[in-house]
Amino acid sequence: MNNFRYLENVVTLHLDESICIGCGRCLEVCPHQVFVPKDKKVTFSDRDACMECGACALNCPVKAITVDAGVGCASGMINEWLREHNIVIINFGECCS
Amino acid sequence: MEYIVPPGLYAIGYPESSDPVLVTANYKMSYDSVRQSLTGRNVWLLVLETYGINVWCAAGKGTFGTGELVRRVKSTGLADIVSHRRLLLPILGAPGVAAHEVARRCGFSVSYATIRAADLPEYLDNGLVTTPEMRQLTFTIYERLVLIPVEIIMALKVIGIVGVTLLLVIGLLGSMTAGILGLCAFIGACFFGIVLGPLLLPWLPGRSFAVKGAIVGTIWSWLFYLMAGGSGWNGAVSAALFIALPAVSSFYTLNFTGCSTYTSRSGVKREMHVGLPVMGIALVVSIMFLLAGRYLI
Numbered sequence: 001m002n003n004f005r006y007l008e009n010v011v012t013l014h015l016d017e018s019i020c021i022g023c024g025r026c027l028e029v030c031p032h033q034v035f036v037p038k039d040k041k042v043t044f045s046d047r048d049a050c051m052e053c054g055a056c057a058l059n060c061p062v063k064a065i066t067v068d069a070g071v072g073c074a075s076g077m078i079n080e081w082l083r084e085h086n087i088v089i090i091n092f093g094e095c096c097s
Numbered sequence: 098m099e100y101i102v103p104p105g106l107y108a109i110g111y112p113e114s115s116d117p118v119l120v121t122a123n124y125k126m127s128y129d130s131v132r133q134s135l136t137g138r139n140v141w142l143l144v145l146e147t148y149g150i151n152v153w154c155a156a157g158k159g160t161f162g163t164g165e166l167v168r169r170v171k172s173t174g175l176a177d178i179v180s181h182r183r184l185l186l187p188i189l190g191a192p193g194v195a196a197h198e199v200a201r202r203c204g205f206s207v208s209y210a211t212i213r214a215a216d217l218p219e220y221l222d223n224g225l226v227t228t229p230e231m232r233q234l235t236f237t238i239y240e241r242l243v244l245i246p247v248e249i250i251m252a253l254k255v256i257g258i259v260g261v262t263l264l265l266v267i268g269l270l271g272s273m274t275a276g277i278l279g280l281c282a283f284i285g286a287c288f289f290g291i292v293l294g295p296l297l298l299p300w301l302p303g304r305s306f307a308v309k310g311a312i313v314g315t316i317w318s319w320l321f322y323l324m325a326g327g328s329g330w331n332g333a334v335s336a337a338l339f340i341a342l343p344a345v346s347s348f349y350t351l352n353f354t355g356c357s358t359y360t361s362r363s364g365v366k367r368e369m370h371v372g373l374p375v376m377g378i379a380l381v382v383s384i385m386f387l388l389a390g391r392y393l394i
Contacts, residue, residue, distance in 0.1 A: 052362045073352075077369060
């Protein structure tokens, strides 16, 4: 993904290294190599590469990782917003349907 | 057409109790690509009920998830069929599956194998070891290209409604020729935003999809200006086009974040918070220019 970089300093990914037991699950599930092993635990190698899929947080057995996970789909989010505000104009289509 | 494979346990070749168990979604293309890559091998394939949705999307929705996996392991009686206790999952299924929960609830350990089905043979031959390449997500021009037709179809309805409105309003207030020109300009801007923005993604400057879209929209504005004889227009019309068309393209390229393999929800939210108001203002300013050009100049 060398040519693909998204916005810096926006992701909600957090890692509490004091809780980490170094099981390595997050290294296994992350498709963007956000983590790297360090002193029998993990640390961030590239936090801004995170796409907030939530795989690491869900698979962390000690809940050392938190992230506001979700699909970043603009039309889905617009629809969500329209629904929340009870505005029914037009459906912009959903992702992943 | 039928895109759904009945969920359950399938045998590829003639697997025995010691052979590996791979897990996939019941979207026919997922199932077929896994089966194809495993031709000539003896493995078990556990197909989860994801209602015909691919692994990644289903994992995001939670249907390719811990609950369904545990249920399917139990309902197929997998524990009696295989002698080992290991499930091999696609890496992109991980956003839906908590491996430690699966182990706790049904006794099977989860290994996340590869992202692509095509890497499975090497993974199996490699002694179930995932190489860095196997967990490296890509977004090649081909991978982007195959997504575009779906994007076009999804957008058609909105483009149709807006396009016809544009044609009628400009046709009635101005002339039919102007209406048709406006329609062409609009459709071109949609096309550039939906097709060219995503295709040129890594080469367009900036990180924001909205900005990348505005850039292809500006290119389209120039092309349209040159092709449609823009030098003969009054300044207000030209200004209106150069303001509105990039906004339209920008919206559609921003929408492609839903298909991309590297954008985060928080990033898209930030882009939308800034981008949508700017696009809205651009459209209003553009309409004001058009009206001014029609009635004042």
